[in-house]
Amino acid sequence: MNVIQIFLLINAFLIGVGVTLALQYWRAHRHGQAKPSRAAQNVPLPAAVREKLVKQAEENFQGIVNRSALQLQRDLGTTGNQLSKLLEKFGSEVLDDEMKLFRANVADIRASTQVALSGAQDEITKQQTAILASLASRQVDLEAKLSTRQAELEDQLETNLAEEKERLSAQLHGTLNDAVLAFLLETLGHEVDLGAQADYLLATLDANKERLVKGVGSEA
Amino acid sequence: MKLKLPAAVASSQDLTALISEVHVYAKWVARESIRQRVSGKGTGAKVELSPEAGELIRTWGGGKPPTQASIDSLLKQLETHRKTAPSITITLPAVPSGELKATLVNWMRQNLSSDILVNFRLNRNILGGMVVAYGSHIFDWSFRRKLLDSPIQFHEVLTRVR
Numbered sequence: 432m433n434v435i436q437i438f439l440l441i442n443a444f445l446i447g448v449g450v451t452l453a454l455q456y457w458r459a460h461r462h463g464q465a466k467p468s469r470a471a472q473n474v475p476l477p478a479a480v481r482e483k484l485v486k487q488a489e490e491n492f493q494g495i496v497n498r499s500a501l502q503l504q505r506d507l508g509t510t511g512n513q514l515s516k517l518l519e520k521f522g523s524e525v526l527d528d529e530m531k532l533f534r535a536n537v538a539d540i541r542a543s544t545q546v547a548l549s550g551a552q553d554e555i556t557k558q559q560t561a562i563l564a565s566l567a568s569r570q571v572d573l574e575a576k577l578s579t580r581q582a583e584l585e586d587q588l589e590t591n592l593a594e595e596k597e598r599l600s601a602q603l604h605g606t607l608n609d610a611v612l613a614f615l616l617e618t619l620g621h622e623v624d625l626g627a628q629a630d631y632l633l634a635t636l637d638a639n640k641e642r643l644v645k646g647v648g649s650e651a
Numbered sequence: 652m653k654l655k656l657p658a659a660v661a662s663s664q665d666l667t668a669l670i671s672e673v674h675v676y677a678k679w680v681a682r683e684s685i686r687q688r689v690s691g692k693g694t695g696a697k698v699e700l701s702p703e704a705g706e707l708i709r710t711w712g713g714g715k716p717p718t719q720a721s722i723d724s725l726l727k728q729l730e731t732h733r734k735t736a737p738s739i740t741i742t743l744p745a746v747p748s749g750e751l752k753a754t755l756v757n758w759m760r761q762n763l764s765s766d767i768l769v770n771f772r773l774n775r776n777i778l779g780g781m782v783v784a785y786g787s788h789i790f791d792w793s794f795r796r797k798l799l800d801s802p803i804q805f806h807e808v809l810t811r812v813r
Contacts, residue, residue, distance in 0.1 A: 608798060629751050632781055635792045636758055646788035647737065647763050 435521050442510055449503050456499065460492050654728045654766070655710070657703045658753040662770040663738060665703075670729045672704040677722045684719060737764050742772040742782040744793070 476484070636643070660669050679698040686692070700708070708717050711725045739759060747755070756769045774782070777793035784790075 611798070626748065626751065628779055629754060631779075632751075633754065633758060635780065636755075636762075636783075639790060639792065640762055642790065643763060643783065643785070646785055646790070647739075649788075 435517065438513070438517050442514065445506060445510065449499075449506065453499060453503075456492070456495055654725075654732055656732075656766070657706055658756045658760075659703045659749070660707075661752055661756040661768065663733060663768050664770075666729065666733050666736075666768060669701075669704055669707065670726065670733065672700055673708065673722065673726055673729060676700060676704070676708065676717075677719070677726060680717065680719055680722055732766060736766045736768050737785075738768040738770060739763070740770045740772060740784040742774050742777065742784070742793075744773075744775055744777050744779055746773060747771055 656666070656669075660666055676698050708722070708725065711717075712721050715721075741755060752769075752771065759767050759769050777795045778798075779794035780792045780797070782789065782791045782793050782796075
């Protein structure tokens with residue numbers, strides 16, 4: 432049982448006391464009006480006295496009620512102030528407690544979050560390291576494959592270039608030969624001087640005499 | 652007696668022409684001999700022969716006047732020669748002169764066979780040199796073949812020229 436509950440119980444007790452006193456005054460006043468005393472019944476009072484007594488009693492009653500109300504009001508004000516202070520105190524304490532609890536929870540959450548974050552960070556670091564290692568390995572593989580492929584492509588390119596060069600060279604030679612042959616045919620075809628070639632023809636025959644003799648012998 | 656053809660009679664066509672001349676001459680000799688026997692004298696007009704035919708007939712008779720028998724034997728020998736003599740063909744880029752023809756024929760008859768017949772053909776596309784064909788053998792020593800057989804050298808020569 433904390434202070435607030437005790438305070439509330441005390442207030443309830445005081446209020447109960449005040450209400451009891453008020454009820455006793457009210458009953459006493461009612462009995463005084465409804466049941467006149469046996470002496471009064473027995474001794475008739477003059478009307479003026481009776482009027483005076485009634486008025487005095489009413490004034491006393493009024494005064495008692497006023498005092499009680501005033502007292503009650505004063506008590507209620509005091510109680511209200513105390514309640515306000517207690518409530519303020521209680522509120523501040525509750526607020527402090529809640530704030531402490533909040534801070535503690537926040538700290539716990541922060542700590543757990545920090546732990547989770549650190550764990551996540553570690554996991555991220557591990558994953559990152561693994562990914563980097565995998566990437567590095569893959570990059571090495573890719574570089575190896577690329578270098579191999581590049582070497583193959585270079586070899587193929589060189590081969591293709593050599594083949595293309597050879598083909599173009601052969602084509603160029605063929606074209607040049609055709610062109611020169613056509614040129615020679617056009618320019619020299621009708622102007623061949625066999626007289627100038629006589630020595631060359633005899634020299635050719637002498638140089639290939641063995642082949643000719645062998646060919647004639649094989650045909651014979 | 653061994654037949655020796657003059658260098659001017661190189662090909663089988665020349666030999667055929669020579670045989671025709673000798674045939675004509677043989678007919679004339681036969682008619683002249685008949686006239687000699689009948690009238691005691693000849694006509695006096697002789698058949699015109701080419702120098703090669705005249706030389707061959709004189710050579711074949713051994714310097715004596717030709718008789719019908721010697722001419723007949725010459726004809727027989729020529730026919731045999733035409734059928735059996737080896738033949739070679741030389742293709743040249745231009746029409747050869749008589750001197751060049753004689754030179755080539757003499758070389759062939761001295762180095763290959765004394766009774767060989769040499770046919771000449773013309774092909775301007777070979778540019779120079781010659782192509783010799785004997786039976787199934789063809790010896791292409793033309794300029795065109797040299798150019799075609801050595802395109803790389805030809806290209807190098809052209810490159811050096813440039």
